[in-house]
Amino acid sequence: MNISKEQIDDLNAVVKVEITKADYEDKVNDILKNYRKQANIPGFRKGQVPMGLIKKQYGKAVLVDEVNKLLQDNLNKYLTEEKLDVLGNPLPKQQDNFDWDSDTLDFEFELGLAPDFDVKLKTKKAITQYKIVADKKMVDEQVERIQKQYGKIISKDTVEKNSEVTGTFTYSEKEITKTTTVEVDKLKSKKAKDALVGKKVGDTVTLNTKGLFAEDYMLASATGLSNDEVKDLKINLEFTIEEINEREPAELNQELFDKLFGKDNVTSEKEMKDKIKEDSEKQFEQQADQKLLNDVTEKLIDETTFELPAGFLKKWIQFSGEKELTEAEAEEEYEKSEKGLRYQLIEGKIIKDNDLQVQFDELKEFAKGFIKTQMAQYGQLDPKEEELEGIAARVLGNQDEVKRLSEQLMSQKLLDLYKEKANLKAKEVSYENFVKEVYG
Structure with a gap:
């Protein structure tokens, strides 16, 4: 077997593999002999089928299989020994009228080679490195949330400004029927707050979705709709009150500290x-x-x-998958993956350097x-x-x-x-x- 490389340019090469009968003949004959021992062909006793018939029936398939194994093993070995940094996998060049009966079998494979480049970590423009601090407002809000979470729930008859109100939102046209709990003082809409304050269990109030909550995700959670569905949503929801509670904040004492952070x-x-x-x-x-x-x-x-071997990579994308793509589809896939491939090469270079x-x-x-x-x-x-x-x-x-x-x-x-x-x-x-x- 003889393997050689022809350099087309910095990013493309062709590997030529020459296989002779001596490279595969013994292996093929051994396999065919085993086939003969096991062959069960009408008119012949098992193990007594003429070798000529075995070769006629199985010889070409065995030959092709063994040659392909030789190609794969020796091509991979060659790429490793020559330290060729290839992109994708070698692509076999199309050979019309290939003669499997020839004494010498010649194969050619296209290679896409990784480019040689340097990476400068000191970029031209400085990159912002954020240090995020928890300011006093955030810490105080977190303390307040903890006090509410661990506080005592007190049932109330009437909705007040600091009440937690559990009820069901309904809107027949969008098939909304969703039970949720809202904190009155956390509602964004003053009109909605005013509509709720003073109401009792069993009362129903109409609340418009526009500006009801500070964030869209809160409206989505309250109604059971998706974030896309609630974006710019402006409808009147019916809200039927089922439970009114007030949370008495937990005291900031050692019992709470131990519960939160350990003894x-x-x-x-x-x-x-x-x-x-x-x-x-x-x-x-x-x-x-x-x-x-x-x-x-x-x-x-x-x-x-x-530069990348773009032509090779597009061809590789076109033919290497389970389903062969059109040129246009391969071009589209290449455009999608080019940026990711570039960073893989950059990252690999940084790791190596x-x-x-x-x-x-x-x-x-x-x-x-x-x-x-x-x-x-x-x-x-x-x-x-x-x-x-x-x-x-x-x-x-x-x-x-x-x-x-x-x-x-x-x-x-x-x-x-x-x-x-x-x-x-x-x-x-x-x-x-x-x-x-x-x-x-």
Whole structure:
């Protein structure tokens, strides 16, 4: 067997494979001999079928199968040994009137090669690195929510400004029949508040959906409609009152602190607020980090320019799937996937240039940290090391989980690298302002 490469240009090459009878003949003959032993053909005793008949019936199929195996094994070996960084997979060139009976079989494969390029982490324009802080207003609102959540529910006869009213929204034309609870003081519409105050159980009031709640998702939840359905919705809902309650806020005392944070971990209102601020900002850090990762990714794609073997990739997309695509469909698929492919190449280059690796020991520690976080959500704040080791071992025994956690850990390594070397400008914002700036 002889394999050679013809370089077309920097991004395209053709690999030529020459296979002779000596490469496959012995293997084909051994397979046909086994076929002969097992063949059950009318008119012949088992194992006594003439070899000529076996070759006539099975020879070509066995030959094609063995040659294809040789091609696959040796082509992959060649690409590895030559350290060719290919995109997609080698595409066999169409050969009309191919003669499988020839003493020498010649095959050609088109290759799309990865481009050679450099990545500059110091982008031309600085990228904003947000630090989201929990301001006093947010902390105070969280304390108020906690006091309400853990407070005492007191039944009332009449709706007041601070009442929680449970009732059913109905609107026959859209088949709305949804029981929900609304906090009167949280309604946006003053007209709706005025309509509810003073009403009793069994009363029905008409509430217009326009401006009823501060956010569309709240109206969607209250009516059972989708977010798209409630956007710009302006209808009169009937709301029949079924229950009226008032929440007496829980006292900020040691019993509440222990219930929220564990025995004696927090001993004063100030410590409670400090803890809420700390926990909130840890959660915000994850959002800020994801925003930074997304922004660096976009900037690197914009500023790292290189050519791709577009013609080859479109052809590969066209012919490599389960169903052959038209040229137009392949072009469309390429346009959709080009940006993602560019970042895969950029990310791979960054990982290689900075020798970023995921070692098993650090993957295990990463998995244990992930497990601890999940256990904490269910109140297990201090799990034993042996318990974590056991759960981590089971998790890492699942290849899908290993892949997922490895990708997460590599993302964290990339994020740490960007924080160290990218062109960043720090900006401290409240969560409210972060949402406005990022999501509009």
